[in-house]
Amino acid sequence: MRGGGTGLKFGDGFTTHDFRAAPGRVPGARVHAMSHGHRCRKRSVCTGRHPDATDKKTICGTCGTPHRTWYDRRPRRVRDLPCGDVRIYLAFDLRRVACRRCGGVKQERLEWLSANPHDTKRFAWYVGKQCRGASVQEVAADLRLDWHAVKEMDTLYMREQLAVADEPRPAVIGMDEISIRKGHVYRLIVSDLELGRPIWFGGVDRSEASTAMFFDALGPERSQGIRLAVMDMWKAFRNATTTHAPQAAILYDKFHVLRQLNAAMDQVRKAEYKRLTNRADRTYIKGQKYVLLSHRANLSSTKRQALKTLLAANKRLNTAYVLKEQFAQLWEYRSAAWARKFFERWRAALRWQRLKPFEKFAALIERHWDGIAAYCQPQNKVALGFVEGLNNKIRVIQRRCYGLRDEEYLRLKILTSTLPPLPRT
Numbered sequence: 548m549r550g551g552g553t554g555l556k557f558g559d560g561f562t563t564h565d566f567r568a569a570p571g572r573v574p575g576a577r578v579h580a581m582s583h584g585h586r587c588r589k590r591s592v593c594t595g596r597h598p599d600a601t602d603k604k605t606i607c608g609t610c611g612t613p614h615r616t617w618y619d620r621r622p623r624r625v626r627d628l629p630c631g632d633v634r635i636y637l638a639f640d641l642r643r644v645a646c647r648r649c650g651g652v653k654q655e656r657l658e659w660l661s662a663n664p665h666d667t668k669r670f671a672w673y674v675g676k677q678c679r680g681a682s683v684q685e686v687a688a689d690l691r692l693d694w695h696a697v698k699e700m701d702t703l704y705m706r707e708q709l710a711v712a713d714e715p716r717p718a719v720i721g722m723d724e725i726s727i728r729k730g731h732v733y734r735l736i737v738s739d740l741e742l743g744r745p746i747w748f749g750g751v752d753r754s755e756a757s758t759a760m761f762f763d764a765l766g767p768e769r770s771q772g773i774r775l776a777v778m779d780m781w782k783a784f785r786n787a788t789t790t791h792a793p794q795a796a797i798l799y800d801k802f803h804v805l806r807q808l809n810a811a812m813d814q815v816r817k818a819e820y821k822r823l824t825n826r827a828d829r830t831y832i833k834g835q836k837y838v839l840l841s842h843r844a845n846l847s848s849t850k851r852q853a854l855k856t857l858l859a860a861n862k863r864l865n866t867a868y869v870l871k872e873q874f875a876q877l878w879e880y881r882s883a884a885w886a887r888k889f890f891e892r893w894r895a896a897l898r899w900q901r902l903k904p905f906e907k908f909a910a911l912i913e914r915h916w917d918g919i920a921a922y923c924q925p926q927n928k929v930a931l932g933f934v935e936g937l938n939n940k941i942r943v944i945q946r947r948c949y950g951l952r953d954e955e956y957l958r959l960k961i962l963t964s965t966l967p968p969l970p971r972t
Contacts, residue, residue: 675704715746758787779803799918811904
């Protein structure tokens with residue numbers, strides 16, 4: 548630190564160093580470093596006055612009106628960035644001003660102070676940055692702060708992140724829902740797939756009315772700028788999008804479509820296990836659920852051998868597995884006509900195979916073909932994995948906090964999960 552200082556012994560393992568603030572940094576403030584041994588003892592400190600303190604204008608903390616004079620001043624001590632395991636406090640005189648516009652005596656506004664009167668802004672941002680990778684309880688224990696104080700500083704940090712970020716004007720959006728607690732309580736998340744960031748969290752369920760709340764918040768002008776909406780095959784999402792953004796093309800998410808196909812594959816596996824009465828034949832099927840649902844390229848050598856044995860022992864599962872693996876080729880076509888021919892051949896291969904779950908899946912694809920074939924257009928070749936990746940990140944946040952009851956805090960956590968950290972001040 549700049550300036551000279553004197554060490555004042557207060558007790559075993561506790562020392563207070565008094566440094567005058569560097570010119571141009573914090574006028575009228577002194578720095579008090581409190582190091583602790585086995586325990587930390589609080590001591591009262593006296594404040595000094597910087598010789599240039601009278602040159603600055605005093606700004607009303609309520610209305611922001613500058614004044615050349617001030618009413619009185621009172622000593623204040625706030626916590627600043629730590630130095631290793633040493634807690635740093637700034638001691639200064641906080642002025643009050645008789646504001647003509649407010650008609651009363653108000654405290655002055657200092658830009659380097661946080662909204663919490665006991666901390667500096669850079670310390671609050673430091674705490675908020677720590678909360679990006681750790682829970683509030685862990686940060687509170689590490690910095691010896693109250694749990695509620697850490698949560699408040701984290702909230703201020705995330706609000707500042709959103710204030711610094713650009714206003715969303717999405718052209719390609721992804722829509723999905725998440726469960727925030729037990730009992731089928733859902734909230735909607737809308738993301739900008741080009742920027743790779745969530746831009747809206749809200750609603751009361753996953754109905755069409757809740758989806759319309761996003762377009763109301765976005766406004767008619769920005770809603771007209773949406774050219775592509777990626778979603779699952781939930782009817783409420785499509786209806787709300789065609790109503791508020793009719794110019795937007797509808798694209799059904801590949802991962803949600805393949806999830807339906809995996810569900811059909813699992814139903815076939817269960818039906819085969821139930822049909823077989825011989826215990827030896829059931830042995831090949833039992834415990835092989837995720838072997839059948841995984842892609843062959845992602846299996847280990849042991850799992851590949853188990854899959855080979857299973858498919859050789861059961862012809863119906865072999866047919867269903869081959870059809871499941873082939874269907875992923877649908878998203879490789881660049882022409883909707885060729886994609887349609889592929890789907891017709893794939894559906895024709897289901898004849899006489901007695902695979903009812905696959906036939907229901909083929910009927911589902913037929914009803915939603917336009918939203919699936921839209922991916923063949925070159926302008927619609929967007930990354931489809933961001934929405935699922937964001938869902939996994941939200942689950943990590945919920946699991947790290949053992950659930951979040953404060954919905955506004957969860958909203959801020961989600962909207963800032965992909966934003967860069969604030970620069971140090």
